[in-house]
Amino acid sequence: MRKAVADLHAELVRYNLVAWTAGNVSGRIPGEDLFVIKPSGVSYDELTPENMVVCDLDGNLVEGEHSPSSDTAAHAYVYRNMPDVGGVVHTHSTYASAWAARGEAIPCVLTAMADEFGGEIPIGPFALIGDDSIGQGIVETLKGHRSKAVLMRNHGVFSIGKDPKAAVKAAVMCEDVARTVHVARQLGEPLPIPQDDIDRLYDRYQNVYGQRSPR
Amino acid sequence: MRKAVADLHAELVRYNLVAWTAGNVSGRIPGEDLFVIKPSGVSYDELTPENMVVCDLDGNLVEGEHSPSSDTAAHAYVYRNMPDVGGVVHTHSTYASAWAARGEAIPCVLTAMADEFGGEIPIGPFALIGDDSIGQGIVETLKGHRSKAVLMRNHGVFSIGKDPKAAVKAAVMCEDVARTVHVARQLGEPLPIPQDDIDRLYDRYQNVYGQRSPR
Amino acid sequence: MRKAVADLHAELVRYNLVAWTAGNVSGRIPGEDLFVIKPSGVSYDELTPENMVVCDLDGNLVEGEHSPSSDTAAHAYVYRNMPDVGGVVHTHSTYASAWAARGEAIPCVLTAMADEFGGEIPIGPFALIGDDSIGQGIVETLKGHRSKAVLMRNHGVFSIGKDPKAAVKAAVMCEDVARTVHVARQLGEPLPIPQDDIDRLYDRYQNVYGQRSPR
Amino acid sequence: MRKAVADLHAELVRYNLVAWTAGNVSGRIPGEDLFVIKPSGVSYDELTPENMVVCDLDGNLVEGEHSPSSDTAAHAYVYRNMPDVGGVVHTHSTYASAWAARGEAIPCVLTAMADEFGGEIPIGPFALIGDDSIGQGIVETLKGHRSKAVLMRNHGVFSIGKDPKAAVKAAVMCEDVARTVHVARQLGEPLPIPQDDIDRLYDRYQNVYGQRSPR
Numbered sequence: 001m002r003k004a005v006a007d008l009h010a011e012l013v014r015y016n017l018v019a020w021t022a023g024n025v026s027g028r029i030p031g032e033d034l035f036v037i038k039p040s041g042v043s044y045d046e047l048t049p050e051n052m053v054v055c056d057l058d059g060n061l062v063e064g065e066h067s068p069s070s071d072t073a074a075h076a077y078v079y080r081n082m083p084d085v086g087g088v089v090h091t092h093s094t095y096a097s098a099w100a101a102r103g104e105a106i107p108c109v110l111t112a113m114a115d116e117f118g119g120e121i122p123i124g125p126f127a128l129i130g131d132d133s134i135g136q137g138i139v140e141t142l143k144g145h146r147s148k149a150v151l152m153r154n155h156g157v158f159s160i161g162k163d164p165k166a167a168v169k170a171a172v173m174c175e176d177v178a179r180t181v182h183v184a185r186q187l188g189e190p191l192p193i194p195q196d197d198i199d200r201l202y203d204r205y206q207n208v209y210g211q212r213s214p215r
Numbered sequence: 216m217r218k219a220v221a222d223l224h225a226e227l228v229r230y231n232l233v234a235w236t237a238g239n240v241s242g243r244i245p246g247e248d249l250f251v252i253k254p255s256g257v258s259y260d261e262l263t264p265e266n267m268v269v270c271d272l273d274g275n276l277v278e279g280e281h282s283p284s285s286d287t288a289a290h291a292y293v294y295r296n297m298p299d300v301g302g303v304v305h306t307h308s309t310y311a312s313a314w315a316a317r318g319e320a321i322p323c324v325l326t327a328m329a330d331e332f333g334g335e336i337p338i339g340p341f342a343l344i345g346d347d348s349i350g351q352g353i354v355e356t357l358k359g360h361r362s363k364a365v366l367m368r369n370h371g372v373f374s375i376g377k378d379p380k381a382a383v384k385a386a387v388m389c390e391d392v393a394r395t396v397h398v399a400r401q402l403g404e405p406l407p408i409p410q411d412d413i414d415r416l417y418d419r420y421q422n423v424y425g426q427r428s429p430r
Numbered sequence: 431m432r433k434a435v436a437d438l439h440a441e442l443v444r445y446n447l448v449a450w451t452a453g454n455v456s457g458r459i460p461g462e463d464l465f466v467i468k469p470s471g472v473s474y475d476e477l478t479p480e481n482m483v484v485c486d487l488d489g490n491l492v493e494g495e496h497s498p499s500s501d502t503a504a505h506a507y508v509y510r511n512m513p514d515v516g517g518v519v520h521t522h523s524t525y526a527s528a529w530a531a532r533g534e535a536i537p538c539v540l541t542a543m544a545d546e547f548g549g550e551i552p553i554g555p556f557a558l559i560g561d562d563s564i565g566q567g568i569v570e571t572l573k574g575h576r577s578k579a580v581l582m583r584n585h586g587v588f589s590i591g592k593d594p595k596a597a598v599k600a601a602v603m604c605e606d607v608a609r610t611v612h613v614a615r616q617l618g619e620p621l622p623i624p625q626d627d628i629d630r631l632y633d634r635y636q637n638v639y640g641q642r643s644p645r
Numbered sequence: 646m647r648k649a650v651a652d653l654h655a656e657l658v659r660y661n662l663v664a665w666t667a668g669n670v671s672g673r674i675p676g677e678d679l680f681v682i683k684p685s686g687v688s689y690d691e692l693t694p695e696n697m698v699v700c701d702l703d704g705n706l707v708e709g710e711h712s713p714s715s716d717t718a719a720h721a722y723v724y725r726n727m728p729d730v731g732g733v734v735h736t737h738s739t740y741a742s743a744w745a746a747r748g749e750a751i752p753c754v755l756t757a758m759a760d761e762f763g764g765e766i767p768i769g770p771f772a773l774i775g776d777d778s779i780g781q782g783i784v785e786t787l788k789g790h791r792s793k794a795v796l797m798r799n800h801g802v803f804s805i806g807k808d809p810k811a812a813v814k815a816a817v818m819c820e821d822v823a824r825t826v827h828v829a830r831q832l833g834e835p836l837p838i839p840q841d842d843i844d845r846l847y848d849r850y851q852n853v854y855g856q857r858s859p860r
Contacts (some may be wrong), residue, residue, distance in 0.1 A: 015234065019445065019606040020599055022542060092542055092606070098613035101539050101620035109316050111344070111370045112237060112307055128627060129541070130634060154623050155541045169235055176234040176307070183313035185617055187400055190316035193369050197343060204345060230664065324746050326774070326800045327667060327737050384665055391664040391737070399743035402830055406748045408799050412773060419775060449660065449821040450814055452757060522757055522821070528828035531754050531835040558842060559756070560849060584838050585756045615832055 001027050001164075002049040005036045008168045012091060013044050015172045023091040024069040027164035028079055030086070033057045035079055039066030070129065077135020078160060082143065087164030089171040092156035095178035096121075100151035106181050108198055109190035113177045118146030118202035121174060126153040134158075146202060149174040216242050216379075217264040220251045223383045227306060228259050230387045238306040239284040242379035243294055245301070248272045250294055254281030285344065292350020293375060297358065302379030304386040307371035310393035311336075315366035321396050323413055324405035328392045333361030333417035336389060341368040349373075361417060364389040431457050431594075432479040435466045438598045442521060443474050445602045453521040454499040457594035458509055460516070463487045465509055469496030500559065507565020508590060512573065517594030519601040522586035525608035526551075530581035536611050538628055539620035543607045548576030548632035551604060556583040564588075576632060579604040646672050646809075647694040650681045653813045657736060658689050660817045668736040669714040672809035673724055675731070678702045680724055684711030715774065722780020723805060727788065732809030734816040737801035740823035741766075745796035751826050753843055754835035758822045763791030763847035766819060771798040779803075791847060794819040 005027045012018045012025065021044070026037035039053050053064030059076035061068055069075075075088045099106050099121075106121040108114055113121075124141040127133035138158045141150045148170040149159040157174055161167035184190040220242045227233045227240065236259070241252035254268050268279025274291035276283055284290075290303045314321050314336075321336040323329055328336075339356040342348035353373045356365045363385040364374040372389055376382035399405040435457045442448045442455065451474070456467035469483050483494030489506035491498055499505075505518045529536050529551075536551040538544055543551075554571040557563035568588045571580045578600040579589040587604055591597035614620040650672045657663045657670065666689070671682035684698050698709025704721035706713055714720075720733045744751050744766075751766040753759055758766075769786040772778035783803045786795045793815040794804040802819055806812035829835040 020602050022606075092540070092610070094606075094610050094613060097540065097610045098617075098620075101611065101614035102618050103621045104618070109369055110307070110312065126621075126623070126627075128630060154539055154621060172235050173237075176237075176309075180307070180309050180312045181316065182613065182617065183309060183397065184316035186313075187397065188317050188319070190313075191318045191341075191369060193341070197341075200343060324799055325737070325742065387665050391667075391739075395737070395739050395742045396746065398739060398827065399746035402743075402827065403747050403749070405743075405746035406771075406799060408771070412771075415773060450817050452821075522755070522825070524821075524825050524828060527755065527825045528832075528835075531826065531829035532833050533836045534833070556836075556838070556842075558845060584754055584836060612828065612832065 001029050001036045002052045002054075005038070005164055006047045006049050006052050008164050009038060009044050009047050011168050011172065012089075015175065017091040017093040017171060017175055018044070019092070023093075024071055024075075024089070025164050025168060026069075026072075026075045026088045028086045029054070034062060035075065035088075037072055037075055038069045039064060040069050042066060071134075073129075073132065074134040074138060074158065077132050078138055078158075081135070081139045082160065084162065085160045085167075087161045087167035089159045089161075089164070089167040090156065091171055091175070093171070093175040093178070095182050096149075096151055096157045096175050097155070098182065099123075099178055100156060101154055103153050105151070106178055107190070107192075109181055109184065109193060110177055111193070111201055112173070113181075114193060114198040114201035115205035116170065116173045117148065117177075118206075119198055121147050121149050121151060121177070124150040124152045124158075126155070216244050216251045217267045217269075220253070220379055221262045221264050221267050223379050224253060224259050224262050226383050226387065227304075230390065232306040232308040232386060232390055233259070234307070238308075239286055239290075239304070240379050240383060241284075241287075241290045241303045243301045244269070249277060250290065250303075252287055252290055253284045254279060255284050257281060286349075288344075288347065289349040289353060289373065292347050293353055293373075296350070296354045297375065299377065300375045300382075302376045302382035304374045304376075304379070304382040305371065306386055306390070308386070308390040308393070310397050311364075311366055311372045311390050312370070313397065314338075314393055315371060316369055318368050320366070321393055322405070323408060324396055324399065325392055326408070326416055327388070328396075329408060329413040329416035330420035331385065331388045332363065332392075333421075334413055336362050336364050336366060336392070339365045339367045339373075341370070431459050431466050432482045432484075435468070435594055436477045436479050436482050438594050439468060439474050439477050441598050441602065442519075445605065447521040447523040447601060447605055448474070449522070453523075454501055454505075454519070455594050455598060456499075456502075456505045456518050458516045459484070464492060465505065465518075467502055467505055468499045469494060470499050472496060501564075503559075503562065504564040504568060504588065507562050508568055508588075511565070511569045512590065514592065515590045515597075517591045517597035519589045519591075519594070519597040520586065521601055521605070523601070523605040523608070525612050526579075526581055526587045526605050527585070528612065529553075529608055530586060531584055533583050535581070536608055537620070537622075539611055539614065539623060540607055541623070541631055542603070543611075544623060544628040544631035545635035546600065546603045547578065547607075548636075549628055551577050551579050551581060551607070554580040554582045554588075556585070646674050646681045647697045647699075650683070650809055651692045651694050651697050653809050654683060654689050654692050656813050656817065657734075660820065662736040662738040662816060662820055663689070664737070668738075669716055669720075669734070670809050670813060671714075671717075671720045671733050673731045674699070679707060680720065680733075682717055682720055683714045684709060685714050687711060716779075718774075718777065719779040719783060719803065722777050723783055723803075726780070726784045727805065729807065730805045730812075732806045732812035734804045734806075734809070734812040735801065736816055736820070738816070738820040738823070740827050741794075741796055741802045741820050742800070743827065744768075744823055745801060746799055748798050750796070751823055752835070752837075754826055754829065754838060755822055756838070756846055757818070758826075759838060759843040759846035760850035761815065761818045762793065762822070763851075764843055766792050766794050766796060766822070769795040769797045769803075771800070 159170035374385035589600035804815035
């Protein structure tokens with residue numbers, strides 16, 4: 001899990017989701033009340049399985065020489081309150097954060113959005129760092145929602161998944177559709193996809209398609 | 216052909232046409248009713264000639280350890296119905312998909328578009344994955360059309376060519392002109408190119424110029 | 431310090447802040463009235479600790495085979511007038527320079543901006559190269575201001591920090607937020623963050639958070 | 646010269662000025678009525694000093710196994726009619742081509758534009774490939790103009806320089822300022838720079854500054 005989490009940060013860099021050190025991935029350790037997360041203040045080039053840190057579900061450092069990411073409390077809150085979540089990702093990726101700055105959900109006007117998110121990508125509340133506000137905002141918004149990503153108002157994106165790789169995929173796809181829908185809307189109104197078709201696409205992608213192998 | 220198709224996926228990555236695994240290249244095996252296509256759920260870094268899969272023209276797996284791409288039915292339909300096509304590419308590249316989300320064809324306002332596409336890049340219908348709808352939409356739109364690329368509504372791009380390399384070139388050029396015309400229109404109306412000049416440019420590029428060597 | 435300054439130019443390239451040779455980093459030599467700066471006319475690939483040049487606080491060349499950067503006078507003026515500054519960076523990064531071309535400050539509508547800049551990123555005056563005008567404009571604007579970056583009108587960005595790395599971080603974050611706020615405003619008005627919350631975020635990031643380790 | 650021209654194509658790729666094979670660099674051989682240019686249909690990865698081709702000033706192939714670039718006639722016309730030009734570059738770079746598609750000159754609202762181009766970057770006529778029309782359009786527009794780059798209507802950019810490196814620099818800077826001014830204008834009107842100041846900046850950059858060393 002340390003290696004998986006360390007390596008997945010390279011995907012954030014590859015897809016241009018992060019500037020400097022402003023983004024992080026965590027992964028729940030299966031069968032234990034612990035998760036692995038990025039250390040604070042370490043650049044993406046320097047991440048190794050060894051310098052990743054381990055925290056308990058209250059966000060307390062259990063193992064590691066560095067402090068955990070400053071976003072650890074939000075990750076911990078999600079693991080505590082969403083037992084099926086095995087991975088969490090946070091970024092300030094440009095297009096998704098722009099929707100977040102306006103407080104606008106991304107409408108589902110692409111089949112790839114219907115597949116991955118099952119509809120719109122929702123907006124979470126404005127919340128300050130320092131206590132459980134951000135975690136609460138994420139959980140309130142995503143619990144029972146099809147979307148695996150939430151746009152936290154004036155802040156950025158949190159995404160979840162059954163494991164850290166799925167959460168990273170959701171973060172990558174979130175920025176990809178945020179950008180495409182933004183570009184589409186710059187020159188007019190994108191055509192809506194009927195709700196029935198969104199449901200059919202989502203159902204197929206999550207079930208029929210998923211039974212064979214991950215895409 | 217396995218090696219050619221495997222290698223050409225690197226061009227999709229290099230030109231930023233794909234996020235995660237959302238894009239695929241296929242190539243008809245000359246003289247046989249078979250084509251090579253990307254396996255499903257394998258990342259671009261891991262593609263090798265060996266793990267590419269071979270399908271018949273109904274999209275059934277003939278050779279390979281992985282399932283074929285979830286877009287295989289659309290590729291197969293094109294090969295079945297357009298005998299001159301030797302390569303097919305599918306992407307959700309950002310700018311082309313943005314035109315597709317609005318259901319708008321890209322007008323021919325660049326000489327490079329006249330050269331490569333002979334006019335506008337057309338819009339195909341909205342179609343759900345799961346049967347031949349997507350394939351039919353591609354073939355209906357491109358049969359008899361100069362353009363080698365079609366923008367499938369609310370979805371993305373399919374491009375065709377005499378071989379997989381030509382189809383990849385069409386996919387790259389489609390995104391390039393989709394971006395340039397988008398940017399041009401953000402600040403006003405691009406100047407039209409008279410139809411006569413479009414015809415002359417297309418004719419020259421496909422004939423006079425093409426007789427010597429591929430560009 | 432020569433090595434630190436030489437290496438940090440690679441971050442300007444990595445984050446796409448510079449075209450050709452149009453950007454430079456400098457660093458004050460601790461305890462001396464000297465600073466290290468990029469040589470003029472040397473490409474980023476060719477920078478080494480050895481070819482960096484050393485200047486006194488009037489911008490005169492003290493050590494080095496090349497002329498110092500053509501922006502040396504502005505760097506020198508900052509070091510002379512802001513004794514706490516240990517690093518200065520100059521770029522023409524696209525989005526920040528676009529705000530500068532309109533003479534508009536970047537409003538603080540992202541929590542990352544509140545953290546790093548403590549509010550808006552201000553506009554400095556139009557100033558010609560050749561004397562102390564640019565340096566004066568930077569110092570006038572940033573002295574007593576929370577922001578570590580200034581958008582010089584019709585020109586580009588200057589950023590400062592306690593050392594060259596902090597100044598590079600400010601330059602990277604400045605372009606990142608310039609881009610995100612630009613994109614947000616393309617489709618509507620970003621939501622404001624209340625001043626109290628900006629103050630709380632800035633205070634926490636600079637103090638509580640900063641006491642443990644740099645992010 | 647073969648090596649210089651071959652290597653400079655890598656800068657077109659590095660700065661994202663070209664898609665597929667749509668861009669080329671040439672360089673006059675000092676003291677001879679000959680120039681080196683990119684071969685047609687060879688990808689940028691495969692360019693070597695050996696496969697570059699040599700043409701006379703009428704654009705006829707003098708040395709080389711490949712056909713010269715399909716844009717050779719335009720390069721040749723420039724060398725024939727502008728004896729001080731030692732390098733020519735052609736691209737379809739996105740932002741510059743977008744201005745060209747609207748037939749709009751790029752206004753000089755950045756000090757970097759005043760430095761490098763001495764004012765606006767002008768528009769050349771619409772011209773078809775196949776005879777001297779493109780070359781004539783370039784020469785008519787740039788002869789006696791400060792700008793080293795011209796936006797050919799509905800087409801792309803040609804830039805010139807005393808040698809191929811200077812022409813590549815002009816192509817890189819042209820796209821850089823085309824992008825920044827585009828972005829600036831998306832959200833309002835950039836502030837003008839007074840003509841006197843443009844003149845002063847241009848004069849300094851070309852003379853005082855130039856006497857010491859290239860930037």
